[in-house]
Amino acid sequence: MKALHFGAGNIGRGFIGYLLNQSGYDVCFVDVNQAMIDQLNQTGTYKIELLDDHQTTLTVSGVTALNSGQDKEEVIRAIKEANIITTSVGVDNLKYIVPILSEGLIERVKENDQPLDVLANENAVNASSTLKTLLSRHVGDQAMEELQGQVSFVNTAIDRLALSKEADEGMIALVEPFYEWVIHRGEMINHTLPALTGATYVDDLTPYIERKLYLVNMAHAATAYVGYLNGASTIQQALQIPDILSFIRGLMREAAAYFVEVHGVEKETQMTYIDKVLARFMNNNISDEVTRVGRSPIRKVGPDERLVKPLTALSDLDKPVNHFIKVVAAAYLFDYSGDDEAKALQKYMGEHGVKKAIEQYSMIHNEDIVSRILLAYNEWKPIQK
Numbered sequence: 015m016k017a018l019h020f021g022a023g024n025i026g027r028g029f030i031g032y033l034l035n036q037s038g039y040d041v042c043f044v045d046v047n048q049a050m051i052d053q054l055n056q057t058g059t060y061k062i063e064l065l066d067d068h069q070t071t072l073t074v075s076g077v078t079a080l081n082s083g084q085d086k087e088e089v090i091r092a093i094k095e096a097n098i099i100t101t102s103v104g105v106d107n108l109k110y111i112v113p114i115l116s117e118g119l120i121e122r123v124k125e126n127d128q129p130l131d132v133l134a135n136e137n138a139v140n141a142s143s144t145l146k147t148l149l150s151r152h153v154g155d156q157a158m159e160e161l162q163g164q165v166s167f168v169n170t171a172i173d174r175l176a177l178s179k180e181a182d183e184g185m186i187a188l189v190e191p192f193y194e195w196v197i198h199r200g201e202m203i204n205h206t207l208p209a210l211t212g213a214t215y216v217d218d219l220t221p222y223i224e225r226k227l228y229l230v231n232m233a234h235a236a237t238a239y240v241g242y243l244n245g246a247s248t249i250q251q252a253l254q255i256p257d258i259l260s261f262i263r264g265l266m267r268e269a270a271a272y273f274v275e276v277h278g279v280e281k282e283t284q285m286t287y288i289d290k291v292l293a294r295f296m297n298n299n300i301s302d303e304v305t306r307v308g309r310s311p312i313r314k315v316g317p318d319e320r321l322v323k324p325l326t327a328l329s330d331l332d333k334p335v336n337h338f339i340k341v342v343a344a345a346y347l348f349d350y351s352g353d354d355e356a357k358a359l360q361k362y363m364g365e366h367g368v369k370k371a372i373e374q375y376s377m378i379h380n381e382d383i384v385s386r387i388l389l390a391y392n393e394w395k396p397i398q399k
């Protein structure tokens with residue numbers, strides 16, 4: 015069986031590529047990073063190190079890699095031959111894979127009638143539907159109709175902390191032992207393949223993806239922004255500061271009200287889950303830079319994203335949002351010069367002011383919430399390191 019995976023990054027190699035390999039697939043990665051492509055092709059293998067107490071090392075073999083720009087013909091052939099296609103390129107990069115993916119899919123449905131599932135594994139609600147919409151806009155209605163019935167875009171939720179380290183033998187993927195790959199069963203079209211090893215198939219993805227984005231990713235990003243303001247370099251350092259740990263716990267409890275109210279989760283269950291997530295963040299075997307976890311702040315302060323969506327949803331439910339207000343304010347103060355979005359956001363705020371930025375990027379128009387964020391912004395500012 016052949017799997018084609020777009021994005022040979024931390025999640026691609028450390029999580030999705032690994033489970034595809036465990037499920038019996040030969041994995042072909044498509045990327046734009048030629049150094050990584052060369053590394054994978056040189057040995058046809060790569061290494062994963064588990065962030066456990068033993069630094070358990072795993073080797074994934076039967077791997078090849080292609081460059082989506084330079085190896086176009088081979089990528090199209092691989093799309094035609096694949097039994098499954100997956101991505102983890104970053105939700106904002108999905109638009110860049112659309113031209114080659116659509117060309118391959120259109121050729122594929124002309125030449126064979128094998129059903130195909132395409133799974134976008136990104137930190138976003140319904141990333142596969144987003145990919146489908148982008149593809150549909152690119153190819154138009156008629157071509158899309160030809161794809162319908164043979165290609166399905168299956169939404170997923172993914173959870174695993176994945177980093178990388180450079181070693182003599184090249185980049186090694188570093189992953190925590192925990193993982194969760196949740197797949198929306200009802201959207202699948204190809205029922206002939208064995209279930210993917212390690213994946214959980216569900217009929218309703220919403221509670222899983224919302225829990226991942228609005229609780230796990232939310233709290234992780236919040237730790238990054240608050241940690242950054244307090245001069246911490248890593249998530250682990252930030253959570254060693256008692257005030258930050260207690261603030262993040264309070265924030266997660268604030269978020270818990272959403273899951274209790276909207277998804278009917280038991281409060282106790284939610285509190286246990288919060289402790290489990292915090293323990294994962296505080297794993298002593300991980301050293302995770304706040305600048306990596308806080309990356310792309312424009313995306314992260316977006317209206318449907320991890321910080322603002324729960325804030326507005328909780329506010330609509332008349333639940334407390336004091337911690338969320340402070341976190342959104344902290345995100346607007348993330349001025350790390352190594353991040354293009356952070357630079358662009360700071361530039362915009364320098365030119366138009368913070369209030370306009372909140373309206374522009376978070377699309378918050380509720381005057382009360384905006385003024386509370388502004389107040390929190392001004393309260394954080396003096397501690398900015």
Ligand SMILES: NC(=O)C1=CN([C@@H]2O[C@H](COP(=O)(O)OP(=O)(O)OC[C@H]3O[C@@H](n4cnc5c(N)ncnc54)[C@H](O)[C@@H]3O)[C@@H](O)[C@H]2O)C=CC1
Binds near residue numbers: 022024045102175
């Ligand atoms: N790293 C983590 O712990 C987690 C990440 N995620 C999500 O997984 C996705 C991937 O994240 P990471 O692996 O951390 O990022 P990464 O930056 O390590 O990997 C992304 C890969 O995609 C490649 N890429 C970018 N544009 C491309 C294009 N046009 N064509 C082909 N390849 C392209 C990059 O070269 C890179 O190798 C993101 O959506 C992220 O939000 C989700 C859960 C955990």
Ligand SMILES: O=P(O)(O)OC[C@H]1O[C@](O)(CO)[C@@H](O)[C@@H]1O
Binds near residue numbers: 173174231308
């Ligand atoms: O591209 P994003 O959304 O920052 O995603 C990566 C993040 O997702 C996580 O899995 C959970 O927050 C982190 O490991 C990582 O920082």
